[in-house]
Amino acid sequence: MVFYIFSFALVFSALSAVSAVLAALISRVHSPQGHFVDVTGGRLHLVELGAAQRPGDPAIVLIHGASANLEDMRIALGDHLAPQGRVILIDRPGRGWSERVGGKDAASPTQQAASVREALDTICVRRAILVGHSWGGALALAFALDYPDRTAGLVLLAPTTHPWRGGISWYYSLATTPVVGPLFAHALAAPLGLMLINTAGSAAFLPQSGPPDYVTRSASALVLRPSAFLANARDVAELKSNLIAMSPRYETIAAPVVILTGDRDEAVSPDVHARALAKAVPQARLEVLPGVGHMPHHARPERVADAVREVMQSVKSPADQVTDS
Numbered sequence: 001m002v003f004y005i006f007s008f009a010l011v012f013s014a015l016s017a018v019s020a021v022l023a024a025l026i027s028r029v030h031s032p033q034g035h036f037v038d039v040t041g042g043r044l045h046l047v048e049l050g051a052a053q054r055p056g057d058p059a060i061v062l063i064h065g066a067s068a069n070l071e072d073m074r075i076a077l078g079d080h081l082a083p084q085g086r087v088i089l090i091d092r093p094g095r096g097w098s099e100r101v102g103g104k105d106a107a108s109p110t111q112q113a114a115s116v117r118e119a120l121d122t123i124c125v126r127r128a129i130l131v132g133h134s135w136g137g138a139l140a141l142a143f144a145l146d147y148p149d150r151t152a153g154l155v156l157l158a159p160t161t162h163p164w165r166g167g168i169s170w171y172y173s174l175a176t177t178p179v180v181g182p183l184f185a186h187a188l189a190a191p192l193g194l195m196l197i198n199t200a201g202s203a204a205f206l207p208q209s210g211p212p213d214y215v216t217r218s219a220s221a222l223v224l225r226p227s228a229f230l231a232n233a234r235d236v237a238e239l240k241s242n243l244i245a246m247s248p249r250y251e252t253i254a255a256p257v258v259i260l261t262g263d264r265d266e267a268v269s270p271d272v273h274a275r276a277l278a279k280a281v282p283q284a285r286l287e288v289l290p291g292v293g294h295m296p297h298h299a300r301p302e303r304v305a306d307a308v309r310e311v312m313q314s315v316k317s318p319a320d321q322v323t324d325s
Contacts, residue, residue, distance in 0.1 A: 015187035022190040023225040030219035032097040034070075034089070039118040042099030045091040046119060047074065050082035058127040058152035058315060059086040060308060061120070065134030066236050067204075069096030071218045073133065075211060076297040080305040081131075084312065088125065090116060092139065094231030096222055106231070107238040109135075109142035109246065117147055126150065129311050131304070133157040133297055134268055135235060141277075142246060144253050153256040153311035157296045157304065158268050161277040162247050163240045175233035185226040185233075193224040207264050207291065208299045250280040256314050257284040258307040262292030262299065 034047035047070055052059070060081055062073040070089040081087050093112050094100035102111040116139070120128060129152050132140030137159020144151040167173065175181040175189075201215045211217065223232050261274035268274075270288060278286035287307075292299045 015191070019187055019190040019226065022194065026190070026221045026225060030222050034097075036097075037119040037122045039101055039115045039122075041101035041103065041115075042093075044093065044099070044101070044115060044119045045070070045097035046123070047089040048123070049074075049078055049087040049089070050085055052086045053084070056126075057085050058129050058312070059088050059120070059125045060084065060312075061088045061090065061116070061125070061128045061130045063090060063116070063130060063132040063136030063139050064092065064095070065132075065136050067220070067223050067232055068133075069219055069222055071096070072220075073131070073297065075214070075217055076295075076301050077131070077304060080301045081308060084305065084309060086125075088120070088123070088128070090119065092136070092235075094235075095228060096219070100227065100231050107234040108242050109138040109239075110146060110242070112139050113143040113146060116143060117150065120150070127152045127315075129153045129155065129308060129315070131155045131157065131297075131308060132159060134294065135160055135239065137161060138239065138243060138246070141250065141253070144255055144257075145246065145249050148252075148254060151253075151255045152315045154253075154258070155304065155307045155311060156257065156259045156274075156277070158261050158265050158270075158294050159259065159273055159277065160239060160268050161243065161250070161273045163244045164269065164272050168236055172233045172236045175230055176237040181230065181233070182226075185229045189226060189229040190224045193229075194221065197221060197224070204267070205295050205298065206266070206293050208293055208295065210295075211298060247280070250277060251282065253281050254283060256311050257281050258311060259284055259286045260289060260296050260300070260304060260307060261286070262289045262294065262296050264291055265294045267294040 034045055036043040064072050070091045074089055091098035093115055100106050101115050105111040130140035137156040140154050197215055259274050261270045278284045289300055297304050
């Protein structure tokens with residue numbers, strides 16, 4: 001027995017050392033590209049593009065999904081949205097280069113929305129159009145529910161909005177298992193993940209193909225660092241229970257909402273999520289994109305930009321209101 005324990009400890013130590021080296025290399029290759037903003041409990045990493053067209057115009061805030069960071073949204077939408085106004089891209093807490101703020105509730109879309117609101121306060125953004133993809137759609141909805149006066153509108157891309165039947169992928173379950181999860185994250189997530197990352201990245205885009213060099217350009221490997229891997233898994237593992245609490249409140253959202261989802265999305269069911277949300281939110285408009293999978297912002301970026309423009313035009317800025325009066 002002692003021999004087996006010693007052997008396990010030796011192998012774990014070796015794998016942990018390799019993983020630590022890989023995590024350091026990943027961090028060096030994909031260094032922060034924006035700036036940091038202090039919030040309660042730590043700081044968030046932001047990138048800013050474009051500029052407000054008129055005083056009082058809402059900013060456009062891009063919120064990425066699970067297993068991603070702000071670079072995914074910048075690749076797809078940065079060039080399309082920057083001409084429309086001030087664009088803020090945010091690494092969600094514990095993802096990319098943002099710290100894991102929020103304590104025991106860090107995986108809650110509501111808590112993450114509170115951290116985003118703090119960051120927007122710091123950079124003097126009073127109102128925002130939130131563009132949320134997948135898990136980021138839940139955060140955008142939480143923001144609209146808790147800060148209606150700060151929400152000019154929502155554009156939701158293949159959003160996760162309601163509890164679903166079934167479970168989650170095995171690696172999320174494994175990573176959130178006590179003791180075993182941290183051991184896996186610190187010993188195997190980086191070496192195993194780097195071997196599979198290109199295949200997993202391609203699968204996320206089906207039936208489309210991803211952009212050239214997507215894994216490198218999107219800094220996807222940042223999620224393989226132990227702390228980010230565990231944060232990502234916890235976000236996904238706790239999402240269903242958080243949506244059970246949030247979803248009965250959707251009917252109170254008064255801001256304009258555009259929902260874009262693909263009819264070939266195999267990751268987030270359009271029926272369970274997008275269509276159900278469209279029925280629940282009075283000001284929601286649903287558009288189902290034919291032949292599109294789980295990444296509509298990459299497959300149809302022009303359509304997303306049009307949706308943002310549509311919401312922007314439907315919202316009167318404070319400057320307009322003063323002029324009208």
